Amino acid sequence: MNSPARVRRPSHGPGSLLEVAVGEFITRGYDATSMEDLSRAAGITKSSFYHHFAGKEALLRAALERALDGLFAVLDTPGARTGSPVARLRHIVHGQVEVLVRELPYVTLLLRVRGNTETERWALERRRTFDAHVAGLVREAVEAGEIRAGVDPALAARLLSGLVNSVVEWARPGRSASLPDDVARAAFEGILPAS
């Protein structure tokens, strides 16, 4: 289907097309990106692109699924399901940062979603489910007396999510292997703990 002159990259499975698309969505914004833009960026024809993905929204869905599946997988690990609420929270924060660094562009896209399409609303709903799980654990930790009395569980859950997610703004894959530990420590002991 492709004339050789148009193929800039030797092979394009769905995975690498998704990667190209996510890069374009992040740079241009999802709404402003057309299938023409995506085909051009991938160096293939539009019809080749449609061979792998039904359209722009299918690409968005696949990208957001990848981020969300990674995050939800953390909740299924033994460390997130057993142990004290605080130990489980620490495990989850650690795992969240690992996923965030490993799936950086996909999570970056997920965090920019504002709910303009059905797929975006689905992703927001899944994010809310994740956050509600964490908020529930924070509440358990406060009730169990593991976390200082006076901490508002809802506020703490929001700040925790904000702290963790802010890492996408500057994290680089393959760098800062200690980041999951660093962020977990900051959440539990303070970003600026007194000496």
Add this chain to the structure above:
Amino acid sequence: MNSPARVRRPSHGPGSLLEVAVGEFITRGYDATSMEDLSRAAGITKSSFYHHFAGKEALLRAALERALDGLFAVLDTPGARTGSPVARLRHIVHGQVEVLVRELPYVTLLLRVRGNTETERWALERRRTFDAHVAGLVREAVEAGEIRAGVDPALAARLLSGLVNSVVEWARPGRSASLPDDVARAAFEGILPAS
């Protein structure tokens, strides 16, 4: 200039036009918003709009200036200029959250800027100057032994900025008067401090 039928709001000074424009920029994205969109949202003619602002970029600049002036004003308050590094940091975090809640749409817009135009690059540069000031204070606090040894000042400054700025995602003006204190406490004592 306006036919009465087109004027939905009784009076439009530059301030309220700016407010309308910032709302549209946040909802549609700056790049996707036209002067037509802005005039329609404000309920005035395009030429009336141009009477107050030279164009879209002038509006963006005025909006970002408002956010940045608010943030930089915090650095000029006595509490940010005198006292121990940790006391100054705490004062600044507190003041940052106050500005963020007071100027919520303007700061929200500032935090979405990616550097696509000259005005956006100017705003990013000013943000970097602000962040560098805070990072310098964190370094001083670590060197003065006020903050636990082993805290990486550059990382701590990034996490601090991430924590504070994440508040725009869910803060509502006029609610949660204790938010500046809550965020400062979270930064220094942990979001989830042990009991």
